[in-house]
Amino acid sequence: MGERIALYDLTYQQLTDLLTGWGEPRFRADQVWRWLYRSRVAAFEAMENLPGRLRARLAAETDVHLLTPLAEQVSANGQTRKVLFRLRDGNTIESVLMSYRQRRTACLSTQVGCGLGCVFCATGQGGLVRNLSAGEIVAQAIHFAREVDRARRGLAGQPGVNVPDSEHPLTHIVLMGMGEPLANYEATWQAIETLTDARGYGLGARRITLSTVGLVPGIRRLAQESLPINLAVSLHAPDDELRNRLVPVNQRYPLRELLAAVREYIEKTGRRVSFEYALIAGVNDSPAQARRLAEQLRGLLCHVNVIPLNPTPGSPYRPSPRERVYAFCTELEAAGIPTTVRMRRGIDIEAGCGQLRRREVGHPDSMAL
Numbered sequence: 001m002g003e004r005i006a007l008y009d010l011t012y013q014q015l016t017d018l019l020t021g022w023g024e025p026r027f028r029a030d031q032v033w034r035w036l037y038r039s040r041v042a043a044f045e046a047m048e049n050l051p052g053r054l055r056a057r058l059a060a061e062t063d064v065h066l067l068t069p070l071a072e073q074v075s076a077n078g079q080t081r082k083v084l085f086r087l088r089d090g091n092t093i094e095s096v097l098m099s100y101r102q103r104r105t106a107c108l109s110t111q112v113g114c115g116l117g118c119v120f121c122a123t124g125q126g127g128l129v130r131n132l133s134a135g136e137i138v139a140q141a142i143h144f145a146r147e148v149d150r151a152r153r154g155l156a157g158q159p160g161v162n163v164p165d166s167e168h169p170l171t172h173i174v175l176m177g178m179g180e181p182l183a184n185y186e187a188t189w190q191a192i193e194t195l196t197d198a199r200g201y202g203l204g205a206r207r208i209t210l211s212t213v214g215l216v217p218g219i220r221r222l223a224q225e226s227l228p229i230n231l232a233v234s235l236h237a238p239d240d241e242l243r244n245r246l247v248p249v250n251q252r253y254p255l256r257e258l259l260a261a262v263r264e265y266i267e268k269t270g271r272r273v274s275f276e277y278a279l280i281a282g283v284n285d286s287p288a289q290a291r292r293l294a295e296q297l298r299g300l301l302c303h304v305n306v307i308p309l310n311p312t313p314g315s316p317y318r319p320s321p322r323e324r325v326y327a328f329c330t331e332l333e334a335a336g337i338p339t340t341v342r343m344r345r346g347i348d349i350e351a352g353c354g355q356l357r358r359r360e361v362g363h364p365d366s367m368a369l
């Protein structure tokens with residue numbers, strides 16, 4: 001179909017190959033890379049230090065528009081913005097920006113849908129449509145970075161003034177949106193390399209967290225990588241019997257194997273792992289289950305993030321009441337497991353995984369921007 005080359009899909013090397021293949025000197029790749037990831041311009045005309053003929057060729061044969069925002073929801077307190085994007089093939093994904101004090105965290109999707117079917121997850125109910133490309137993952141971060149850039153220029157009252165290179169518009173990135181990042185390993189890892197590349201966006205790897213449902217081969221592979229990103233593992237149950245029901249992929253990678261892989265990961269990298277645990281009323285939230293969880297995690301360099309379930313329409317699962325959440329955390333802490341309760345910021349905008357998309361699919365124009 002002669003589709004244009006998506007520049008955000010290219011590694012630095014691939015961009016260099018493309019431009020040198022066009023007869024351009026190598027330094028042009030560095031210039032384009034900086035326009036894409038430092039200045040984050042949305043149009044080739046803005047790439048002022050490139051010769052006109054190169055800008056024209058880029059405009060004719062390549063593309064920087066991978067995502068079209070279709071709908072946006074902002075939480076009542078303004079701290080959470082969730083965007084539904086249309087991809088070039090018409091599929092939709094969503095991403096979230098959480099701004100809190102000095103932090104601006106973007107939550108990115110890695111797949112359209114997800115094939116792993118966790119019973120409480122809106123994304124899991126629709127199945128997997130396809131993997132995202134590296135560029136489609138990166139472009140979500142760029143979208144929010146541009147929004148922050150614009151807001152800063154607005155605040156400074158000086159439209160058009162560039163943000164200093166040293167300031168990162170996003171302070172953190174979490175791969176916790178739609179999809180399972182380790183089921184789309186190649187593209188996810190390329191996106192991480194691109195976003196941490198010091199010649200461009202240059203976000204510190206320690207500011208990136210990848211959340212996995214627990215795909216053991218992927219965790220082993222991650223342990224070999226050199227970039228020190230953070231790993232979060234979605235546990236949600238303290239034993240196989242319950243986890244098999246809530247997180248069906250546990251039947252393939254049961255807890256014992258999963259925790260062995262996590263232990264290896266910690267030994268190899270020396271880094272603390274977080275476990276995500278969504279508390280579901282009457283299902284996984286008893287003090288006895290907290291004690292069982294603490295037993296499973298004993299001796300691991302880890303941290304537990306307890307999240308009251310984000311209820312999804314049509315689902316029988318409900319969040320645990322506040323007292324139950326605190327009782328659960330108290331048990332974990334008493335057993336020596338560092339625990340935090342993640343606030344449900346953005347709950348009024350259905351900021352849970354896949355929730356906006358589910359409502360909007362079939363009505364893509366109902367909240368058109």
Ligand code: SAH
Binds near residue numbers: 175179211213307310
């Ligand atoms: N597939 C990956 C990353 C995307 S989901 C994973 O499962 O880890 C990101 C996090 O949101 C996971 O911890 C997931 O279990 C959690 N999650 C999904 N649906 C949720 C809901 N309704 N309420 C609370 N957390 C949810």
Ligand code: SF4
Binds near residue numbers: 114115123124234353
């Ligand atoms: Fe997929 Fe994660 Fe949702 Fe499970 S929780 S269905 S792995 S996106």
